[in-house]
Amino acid sequence: MSGRRGQRPRGPGPDACAAPGIVPAPGVRPGIVTAPAPATVSAARRPEATQAATPSRWVRLRRASRNPRAAARHHRPALAFATAVLALGLPLLAAAPWLLVAAALMAPFLAVNVLHARRNRERALVNGLAAVVPACGMLLVAHRAGGGTLAEELAPALACLLYFAGTVPYGKTMIRERRSEAYRRGSVAHHAAALVAAALLDPWLAVPSACYLARAAALLGRGLKVAVVGAAEVGCSVLLLGFLVALHG
Known part of the structure; x- marks a missing residue:
């Protein structure tokens, strides 16, 4: 030996x-x-070192990371983000106090995101859908701040909501849940229902919605790379933007 x-x-x-x-x-x-x-x-x-420095990431790391210094790395970025929001938001709020109402309506969705970040479940389906709603609602806020009416932009905002809500389950079927039959069926069912809803908003919106339904059904199980899936969604977003500009200019 x-x-x-x-x-x-x-x-x-x-x-x-x-x-x-x-x-x-x-x-x-x-x-x-x-x-x-x-x-x-x-x-x-140290996967947290490669993540974007955002307030939600700071919340998640404070709760989930075993390294006490992990969340500390996000203190300054989170503080800078909050400072920028206050510096840009307070003048707008002074000029348009109704923005407080918009902020109050978005607060519950933000609370859902923070709660999921705290529980280290940011990739949950509910969390993704909760993030989509206020993002699409910003279309109404921006249009109203520019002097328009909510009625003028309600249809475009709903069209965006139908599409971007569908990207949440669709993205999971292409990556993390690509072997889940439940997610596959749910994604296709959502896109089929979104096609009908979009056609009720405007018959022309059925055209891009039909493309989204086709891609949700045809690309399943193709084993596409993440970059390819992302590039395709950029194209889908541009397609929707083109139709909305043409219809509602």
Whole structure:
């Protein structure tokens, strides 16, 4: 036994795929995937370091991270974000006090997002849908702030809500829930219902909605890369924008 201490193992060891001084990332099977660069390994061990510095991320890390310094890295970005909101929002609020009503209507959805961030469940379906509603509602706020009426932009805002709400389950069927039959059926069912609703808003809106339904049904199980899925959604967004500008200019 003592004569074998200096001998190297005959077969490839657990770090055979790694370069000297680099430890393979957790979950990487040696011999199948080459070890990532040191920076990649560090990011894999500290996923919060690669995330966007947002207030919701700060809330999540305060609750979920075992590293007490993880949330501290987001203190300054969160403070800068809040400062920018106050600096830009207070003058607008002074000129248009009705924005308080809009903020109050959006507050419950923000509360849902903060709650899910606190529970480390930001990818939940409800959380995604809750984020979409106030985002689409900003179309009404911006139009009203520009001197328009809510009635003029109600149909475009609802059209945006129908589309972007559909991207939440659709995105899951293409990535994290691509093997879930429930998500697949739910995504297609939503897009079918959205097609009918869009046609009731304006018959021309049935055209882009039909394209969204076709892509939700036809691209399932294709194994597309995330970048391809994202690029396709950019095109879908531009398509909706083009129809809304043409119809409501």
